[in-house]
Amino acid sequence: MGIGNDYESYVETISPSVSLPMRMAKAFVTGGIICLIGQIVTNVSKLYLGLGTEESGCVCSLSLILLSVILTSFSLYQRITSFGGAGALVPITGFANSVAAPAIEYKAEGQVFGIGCKIFTIAGPVILYGTVVSFVLGVLYYLAIHWSGWFL
Numbered sequence: 001m002g003i004g005n006d007y008e009s010y011v012e013t014i015s016p017s018v019s020l021p022m023r024m025a026k027a028f029v030t031g032g033i034i035c036l037i038g039q040i041v042t043n044v045s046k047l048y049l050g051l052g053t054e055e056s057g058c059v060c061s062l063s064l065i066l067l068s069v070i071l072t073s074f075s076l077y078q079r080i081t082s083f084g085g086a087g088a089l090v091p092i093t094g095f096a097n098s099v100a101a102p103a104i105e106y107k108a109e110g111q112v113f114g115i116g117c118k119i120f121t122i123a124g125p126v127i128l129y130g131t132v133v134s135f136v137l138g139v140l141y142y143l144a145i146h147w148s149g150w151f152l
Helices: 003-014 020-047 053-073 077-089 091-105 111-118 123-151
Strands: none
Touching: 020 053, 020 077, 053 077, 053 091, 077 091, 091 111, 091 123
16 A cells, blocks of 8 residues: 555545546436527527528627626526536636636726736636637638649
């Protein structure tokens, strides 16, 4: 018995036991509810507001972002993510939460050094790497299209 084994047994005793199938079911239900809300907003936009498919999609995205930010400001989104895990991190709502949470948390430090500096602490890497990967894939796509003409 080494130190590593003692540590592993200690971690097992203090860690809560979590059922993977239950976590997956909660994530599925939570993500499903968020998507259902989005689908309802889209359908209402099309049927009752007379908007087209593209405009309804914009209304749906904006509504989910607004709802996420409102829930984050009242500390309710954290409860949803505690229950639903990855299901609450449906891209648009999770991303809105990751931008709003630091802004709310650091507002006491002021507009510049609080909100301005901390607003993208979580979302910044997502934006950075998303932009870099998009650029690299765009260049590869361009080269693939450009070189495919040489081989035809």
